[in-house]
Amino acid sequence: MGRRPEVFVRVLSMAEGQRLQKITRAAKNPVKLRRAIVVLMSGQGQPVPDIAYLLKATEDYVRDVIHAFNERGFDALDPKWRGGTPNKINERTRDWICVIARCDPRFLGQPLSTWSLSKLRDYLIATGQVDTISIETVRRILHERGVTWQTSKTWKASNDPDFTAKMRRVLDLYDHPPAGGRVICVDEFGPLNLQPRPGKAWKRQGKPVRLRATYHRDHGVRHMIASLDLATGRIHYRIRDRKRSSEFLDFLKSLRRRWPGQTLHLILDNFSPHKHPTVRAWCQANNVELVFLPTYSSWLNWIEAEFAALRYRS
Numbered sequence: 001m002g003r004r005p006e007v008f009v010r011v012l013s014m015a016e017g018q019r020l021q022k023i024t025r026a027a028k029n030p031v032k033l034r035r036a037i038v039v040l041m042s043g044q045g046q047p048v049p050d051i052a053y054l055l056k057a058t059e060d061y062v063r064d065v066i067h068a069f070n071e072r073g074f075d076a077l078d079p080k081w082r083g084g085t086p087n088k089i090n091e092r093t094r095d096w097i098c099v100i101a102r103c104d105p106r107f108l109g110q111p112l113s114t115w116s117l118s119k120l121r122d123y124l125i126a127t128g129q130v131d132t133i134s135i136e137t138v139r140r141i142l143h144e145r146g147v148t149w150q151t152s153k154t155w156k157a158s159n160d161p162d163f164t165a166k167m168r169r170v171l172d173l174y175d176h177p178p179a180g181g182r183v184i185c186v187d188e189f190g191p192l193n194l195q196p197r198p199g200k201a202w203k204r205q206g207k208p209v210r211l212r213a214t215y216h217r218d219h220g221v222r223h224m225i226a227s228l229d230l231a232t233g234r235i236h237y238r239i240r241d242r243k244r245s246s247e248f249l250d251f252l253k254s255l256r257r258r259w260p261g262q263t264l265h266l267i268l269d270n271f272s273p274h275k276h277p278t279v280r281a282w283c284q285a286n287n288v289e290l291v292f293l294p295t296y297s298s299w300l301n302w303i304e305a306e307f308a309a310l311r312y313r314s
Helices: 014-026 030-043 049-056 059-077 091-102 119-126 135-144 163-175 245-258 277-285 305-314
Strands: 181-192 222-229 234-240 265-266 286-290
Touching: 014 030, 014 059, 030 049, 030 059, 049 059, 049 181, 091 119, 091 245, 119 135, 163 265, 163 286, 181 305, 222 245, 222 305, 234 245, 245 265, 245 277, 277 286
Parallel strands: 181 265, 265 286
Antiparallel strands: 181 222, 222 234
């Protein structure tokens, strides 16, 4: 039996060679990448057996790619995926599956507080939505339509009748700090105490590190009163055993000494020590404006973002 004749790709132009090199560097589809390498190596004079050996492919595969490229050009590099078997579950039924998954099972007369994939599958079959369906198919349908397993969280809207006016005042101070003044965000962080806190870290695979669930506050707790200077991004703080109006007033006096010649605009929440008569009287006499946030709107205080990072890193 004679040796099969060598097969090479047709002569490539410089533009085609550059395009093939670009495909081999940037193609994300492994089939297209593999075919482009075959064509490029053949264009460089590599024989079919050598290409097949380097790519761990058969010689017939390499010849088919070369012949296809010679006939159809770059279109031969793109894989032609077949459609596969048609879906047994139509689009309307898939939509209903997602609607049912988002419903509270108790509204549908089920003694459940939430759906598991197996319970959802059983309900779909029992109510005649589908004749049969696998748990994996249910999971895939939900995933394709953006229905994910999520943890319920609470939220609270502000009931402050002056919410809009207060919010605009705070945002205006953020965007347009007054000349000759300094905008400072103030809040308390804590309580601070030595106790085991769960967190995340890189560990060796195996038995995880455990923390004791019980502890004693033998030395009590402490509190951090802090301020964020928006002009410099620096935090000024004091650690105190308590956070009464007297401790808060002492902290304000330290801020006044830090910036003696400027009007201080303090953005803070509605914690009762912030509104104590002695605090208000001292601020009025010492060129300090207290800008209170709307109720249930601590997210407007920029220092909360710093506290979140501090809580994660501590």
